[in-house]
Amino acid sequence: MLIVVTFVSSLVHIYSISYMFEDPHSPRFMCYLSIFTFSMLMLVTGDNSIQLFLGWEGVGLASYLLINFWFTRLQANKAAIKAMLVNRVGDFGLALGIMGRFTIFQTVDFSTLFACVSAFSEPYHYLIFCNMKFHAITVICILLFIGAVGKSAQIGLHTWLPDAMEGF
Numbered sequence: 001m002l003i004v005v006t007f008v009s010s011l012v013h014i015y016s017i018s019y020m021f022e023d024p025h026s027p028r029f030m031c032y033l034s035i036f037t038f039s040m041l042m043l044v045t046g047d048n049s050i051q052l053f054l055g056w057e058g059v060g061l062a063s064y065l066l067i068n069f070w071f072t073r074l075q076a077n078k079a080a081i082k083a084m085l086v087n088r089v090g091d092f093g094l095a096l097g098i099m100g101r102f103t104i105f106q107t108v109d110f111s112t113l114f115a116c117v118s119a120f121s122e123p124y125h126y127l128i129f130c131n132m133k134f135h136a137i138t139v140i141c142i143l144l145f146i147g148a149v150g151k152s153a154q155i156g157l158h159t160w161l162p163d164a165m166e167g168f
Helices: 002-019 026-045 049-067 074-105 112-118 137-150 159-167
Strands: 127-128 132-135
Touching: 026 049, 026 137, 049 074, 049 137, 074 112, 074 137, 074 159, 112 137, 127 137, 132 137
Parallel strands: none
Antiparallel strands: 127 132
């Protein structure tokens, strides 16, 4: 993933340098783009849930800043706010998934978590919510999936993506 993120980011930076050449605010744009790249690298290199979440939130912040780059345009402002609000759904799902993982496994470290998962697949590990029992691993996986759906603008949480092009 490091190779993919670095390669694609390099291409985007090279294109942006030529595209933004005449713009007097290109240093600000390049700064936002660099924040996005740093956050993506932090996201893919994280060896625990906390670092993953910080990189995840950094990507969200950088997306907001890039969509709202031309902040004098009303549509760019609206698109950035819409993107931020819809992404909050995914971020909330990811945060709940991380908290659920920590509740069940008592760790945020990925290597420890992956080693423990097979022992917790027994049917007697449940989360109780509103006096109903739910299989813990299933609930955690669904919450993490909601997080991924929100950040990648898939299935129902994609409404911000067409508007985001207004910022570019």
